[in-house]
Amino acid sequence: MNWDIILGVSLESLINATMIAYALAAIGLNVHFGYTGLLNFGQSAFLGVAAYGLAMIVATFGLPFWVGILAGLGGAVILALLLGIPTLRLRADYLAIVTIAAAEIVRLLFRSVSLSEWTGGSDGLQAFSDDFYAMNPYSGAVEISTLISFDERELWIMTVGWVLVAIALLIVFLAMRSPWGRVIKAIREDEDAVRSLGKNVVSYKMQSLILGGVLGSLGGFVIALRNAAVQPDTYGTEFTFYMYTIVILGGAARVFGPVVGSMIFWFLLTFINAFLPSAIDAGLIPSWLMNKNQAGAVGYIFVGLGLVLLLIFRPQGIFGDKKEVMLDGR
Amino acid sequence: MADDASVLPGVARAREALKDVPHEPGAKKPDPILVADKVIRRFGGLTAVQVDHIEIQRGAITALIGPNGAGKTTFFNLLTGFDKPNEGNWNFNGKPLAGVPPHKVARQGMVRTFQLTKALSRLSVIDNMRLGGTGQKGESFWTSLIPALWKQQEQEITERADELLARFKLDAKREDFAGSLSGGQRKLLEMARALMVQPDMVMLDEPMAGVNPALTQSLLGHVKSLREDGMTVLFVEHDMDMVRDISDWVIVMGQGEVIAEGTPDTVMADPRVIDAYLGAHHDGTAHDPAEVAAETGVPATPPAEGGKTDE
Numbered sequence: 001m002n003w004d005i006i007l008g009v010s011l012e013s014l015i016n017a018t019m020i021a022y023a024l025a026a027i028g029l030n031v032h033f034g035y036t037g038l039l040n041f042g043q044s045a046f047l048g049v050a051a052y053g054l055a056m057i058v059a060t061f062g063l064p065f066w067v068g069i070l071a072g073l074g075g076a077v078i079l080a081l082l083l084g085i086p087t088l089r090l091r092a093d094y095l096a097i098v099t100i101a102a103a104e105i106v107r108l109l110f111r112s113v114s115l116s117e118w119t120g121g122s123d124g125l126q127a128f129s130d131d132f133y134a135m136n137p138y139s140g141a142v143e144i145s146t147l148i149s150f151d152e153r154e155l156w157i158m159t160v161g162w163v164l165v166a167i168a169l170l171i172v173f174l175a176m177r178s179p180w181g182r183v184i185k186a187i188r189e190d191e192d193a194v195r196s197l198g199k200n201v202v203s204y205k206m207q208s209l210i211l212g213g214v215l216g217s218l219g220g221f222v223i224a225l226r227n228a229a230v231q232p233d234t235y236g237t238e239f240t241f242y243m244y245t246i247v248i249l250g251g252a253a254r255v256f257g258p259v260v261g262s263m264i265f266w267f268l269l270t271f272i273n274a275f276l277p278s279a280i281d282a283g284l285i286p287s288w289l290m291n292k293n294q295a296g297a298v299g300y301i302f303v304g305l306g307l308v309l310l311l312i313f314r315p316q317g318i319f320g321d322k323k324e325v326m327l328d329g330r
Numbered sequence: 331m332a333d334d335a336s337v338l339p340g341v342a343r344a345r346e347a348l349k350d351v352p353h354e355p356g357a358k359k360p361d362p363i364l365v366a367d368k369v370i371r372r373f374g375g376l377t378a379v380q381v382d383h384i385e386i387q388r389g390a391i392t393a394l395i396g397p398n399g400a401g402k403t404t405f406f407n408l409l410t411g412f413d414k415p416n417e418g419n420w421n422f423n424g425k426p427l428a429g430v431p432p433h434k435v436a437r438q439g440m441v442r443t444f445q446l447t448k449a450l451s452r453l454s455v456i457d458n459m460r461l462g463g464t465g466q467k468g469e470s471f472w473t474s475l476i477p478a479l480w481k482q483q484e485q486e487i488t489e490r491a492d493e494l495l496a497r498f499k500l501d502a503k504r505e506d507f508a509g510s511l512s513g514g515q516r517k518l519l520e521m522a523r524a525l526m527v528q529p530d531m532v533m534l535d536e537p538m539a540g541v542n543p544a545l546t547q548s549l550l551g552h553v554k555s556l557r558e559d560g561m562t563v564l565f566v567e568h569d570m571d572m573v574r575d576i577s578d579w580v581i582v583m584g585q586g587e588v589i590a591e592g593t594p595d596t597v598m599a600d601p602r603v604i605d606a607y608l609g610a611h612h613d614g615t616a617h618d619p620a621e622v623a624a625e626t627g628v629p630a631t632p633p634a635e636g637g638k639t640d641e
Contacts, residue, residue, distance in 0.1 A: 171475065179466045179484065180474035186450045186461050192412065193448035193520075197462050197527055198436035199469070207471050327451045327509035 001282040006274040008147040013270035014263050017154060017226040020161035021047075021219040022266065025239075026246040026258030027168045028216025033244070034252035035176060036208040037188030039092055042083065042099030043243050045106040046213040047220030048235030049075040052110055052119065054221060055230040058128035060118050065131035069221065076217035079106070080210040088205045103237060111232035124231035132156075132225050154226075161222045165259060168215045173255045175211070184208055185253070245307055251317030260318055268306060272299040340558040344390035344578040351579075353592030353600075356383035363388040363531055363562045364409070364440075369418030371404055371586075378404045379415070380586045386531075391553065391563040393573045393594070396583035397607050402566045403445055405583065406535055410442045411435040423530060437464065439530035445539060445566070449516040451509025455500060458508050458519055459491035460484070462526025491526060498522040498552065514545035521552060532556055534565035538572055550576055570598065582606065 013019055025047055032038040053072030057063045083102055087095045109115060111122045119125065138152040138159075150158065175181050183204050186194045191201050224230045242265070250261025276295035279285045290298055310317075316325040337345075351357050362385035371379040379401040386392050394402050407413035409420060411432035419428045422440050430438075450458050466487065467473050468480030495501045498518045503511060508519060517537060524532055537553065538546055554576055556563050567573050573580060573594055580597040582590040584606035590597055597603055 174475045174477070175471065178474035178477065179460070179463075179468035179480060180471050182453070182457055182461055183469055185453060186458075189450035189452055190448045192432075192444065193450060194461070195412070195432040196410070196436055196442050196444070196448075197523065198433050198441075198464055199461075200431075200433050211471070323510075324452050324507065327507055 001278045001284070004146055006271065006278060008149075009274050010267055010271040012148050012150070013266040015158065015162075016150070016266075017157045017161055017222055019262050019266040020158065020165060021222040021226065022242065022246055023165055023259045023262035024161070024168060024219030024222060025216045026243045026250070026262055027165070027172060028212040028214070028219070029240075029243045030247050030250075030252065030254075030258045031172060031208055031212035031215060034247055034254070034257070035181065035188060036184050036205060036212075037092065038205060038208060038212075039096035040083075040099045040209070040212070041096050041237070041240055042101075042103030042106075043212075043216050044235040044237065044239035045099075045103035046076050046079060046216040047223065047239070048103075048106050048110065048232070049079050050217030050220030051224035051230045051235070052125075054224055055125040055128045056118055058131070059120075059125045065128075068128065072217055072221060073214060076213045076220075077210055080206070080213040084206045084209045088202050088209070100237060100240075103235070103240065107232050107235050110230075110235070119232075120230075122232060124229055126229045128230075129225050129228040133228075157222065157226050160225075164218045164222070168218060169255055169259070171211075171215070176253075176255070180204075188253075247317075249307065249310065249317055251319035254317070254319035257317060257319045264318070265303070269299060269303050272302050338554070338558055340389065340554075340560070341578070344387065344557065347387055348390060348579055348593070351387075353590075353596050355588040355591050357385070357591050359385040359387040361388045362386055364420065364422050364564070366409065366420035367418065369405070369408055369415050369420060371401075371408055371413065371415045377586050379408060381405060381418075381583075381588055384581065384588055386562060386564055387579060388562050389557065389560060390578040391557050391565070391576055392579045392581060393577035394564060394566045394581050394583060395568070395570075395573055395597075396589075399585075400583040400606070401586040402583050403535055404586075406442065406533055406566060409435075410440060410533060412442075436527060436529075439528075440533065441524040441527045441529040441531070442533035443517075443520045443524055443535055443537065445535040447513065447516040447520050449508040449511060449519055451507060453508055454505050455495065455503045455508050455511070455519060456488070456491055456505065458523050459495060459526055460487050462523045463487035463490070464527055487526075494522045494525055499548070514541040514549070517541055517549060518545075518552070521549075525556075529561065531562040531564065534563065536566050536568065538567060538569050546572070574598070 025043055028046065029040065029043045032040040050072035053075040054068035057068035057071045058065055083099055087098045110119050113121055133153060133156065136152060136156040138155045141149055141151045142155060143149040176184070183194060183199050187201055187204055195201050223234065246261035246265050247258055249264055250257030250259070273296060276285070276298060277292050280287070280290065280292050280295060316322045347360050351359055364386040366381055366384045369379060369381045370377065394405070396402050404413065408415045411427070411430050411434070414429070419426060421427065422438060425438065427435060427438070450461070466480065467483055473479045492501065495504060498521070500515065500518055500522065503515065508516065511519060521534070521537065534553070537549060541549060550572060553563060553565070577594055580592060580594050581588055582597055582603050589606055590600045590603050592600065
C-alpha cells in the first residue's frame, strides 16, 4: 500500500481547484440557504450558465476571454431574475420545486441535439481556456516532498481560485454584518414580520438570489477552466446536493463554513476513494466483501454515513452554534 | 371604564373627542386617522369581511372585538396590506391604502403586530429592534459593503433601540437570541420593535394572547402609554377585562360585519353584541328567557362575556 499517494492526493484535495469550485458554489448557496432561507435546489444551474457563457462566447463565437467572463456573470444574473420573478412572491417550497426543475432544463438545453451547433451537445465545448492559461505566470510544477505536486496549470487556476474565494468571503462578511445582512437574516426567520416593519421583502430576496448566484457562478468558471472543457452533465442535480452537504457540514450562515465544509468533504471523499482500492490490492479487504469496481460506490456510502452521523451529533456543522440551531425557527 | 381621579391627558383627550359620537355601527368620528368603506373579502362562497363604513379616531385606543370567526384578523390583514380585499377602499392619514403592499403601508406609519408572535428567533434582541429603524442607508446592498457610510446612522438607531428596550424592560436580554425569550417577552419585543418604525398608528392583533397575568399588567401599561405619546391604537382582543380597562372605543364585529360601536360599557350591554357572542334565535322560535335561564343556570340577561366581569 502506497501511503504517500493516498495521503498526497488527500492533502492536495484540501486546496486544489475542484475544492475551490465547490467552495465558491457553496458560498453562493450559503447566501441563499444559510442567510436568506431560500431553498435553492438549482445552484448547479448558476455554475452551468456561467461555464457555458464563457465557453460559448470564446469557443463558439470566437470573442475574447473577458467578454466570456462578462457573459457568464450576466447569465447568472439573468437566471436569478428568471427564477426569482415568478417564485419569490410565493411560499418557500415553490422556489425549491422551480429551481430544481430550472436546473434540469438548463442542463438539458446544454445537451440538446438541436442546440449542439452552439453548445456541443453532450460532448460539450473545449478550446476556450487558452487566453486564460496564456496569462499564467508560473513556469514549472511545485512539489512538496514526494507527497504533493501541482503542475503550472493547476497552480495558476488555484491562485485565481483562492483570490476569488477571498473576494467572495469578504463580500459575504461585509454584507452580512451590515443592516442589509440583518434584513436578509430576518427574512429567513419570518418574512411577514420583516414586511410589517416596512422592508420590501421580495426585492431583498431577489438581491440575495442574484448575489448568491453570481458568487456561485465564479465556481462555474473555475471548473470550466480547470477542465479546459464544459460538459452538460457536470451540472446535474447531484452537484447541488453536494453543495448542500458542504454548506451544512461547514455550518450554515457562517462566513467560513462553505470553505471548510468543502475542504473536509473533498479530503474525506478523496481519501476513501484512494484508500479502498489500494487496501483491496494489498489484501487488507477480502474480495468477498468488496472488489475494486465497487470501491468507488462504497466511498460515497462512507461519506454519506459520515454526514448522517454529523447531522445527528453536530447538526450545527463545524462552525455553527448549537444553541442557535436548536432555537425554534418560528 | 373606571373614572379614577388621575385621568391622564391622553385619556381625557380621547374621551372628550369621542363624547358626542353616536353609538352605532359606522359612526363618524371627529378626527379619524383611518376611514374604510365597503371593504369586502370573500373566501370562495364565504364572505369573511363585509365592512360598510368604519372610522378610527386619532389618538384613541380602539378595540376590535367579536366572537371567533368574526373576521377581525382578516380585516386587520386587509387594512395592513397582508391580504387583498375583493372590493373596498380605505384611507390612512388621508392617503388611499387599497392595493398598497404591506411594506409601504408600514412606511406610511401603520404598523402591525401578529396574533402568533413573530420574534425573529435567531437574531439577537437588539438586532430585532434595529431592524425596525426606517430609511437605513446600510440596508441597500452596495452601501452595506462600506461600513463608514452607515455606522453613524446605525449608532443613532441603536441608541433609540436601547431606550425602547429599557422602557419595555428588555434591556437585560439585549444580546440574547429573540427565540430564547418567553412568550410574554416576545410580545413585548414585538411591540417595541413596531415602535422603532415610529408609527402614527399601531395595530395589535391579540396582544394579550398567551401572556401570563403578571406580564399582562405591564403590557397594558405599555399600550396605554402609546396613547399618551399621541399614537393611535387599534387592537383585537378577547379578554373583556382588558378591553374594558384600556379602550376608549369598541367596535364589535360579527360574521364579517360591524354590528355595534360605542364605549366599552354601552357595547357590552348591547343586546346585538350579546347575541353575537352567545347566539341569537334566527329560527324565529322565541324561547322563554326564564326557561333558558333554568336550563343553563345563567341569568336571563347575561352580562357581557358570560359573567366574567367583576365590576
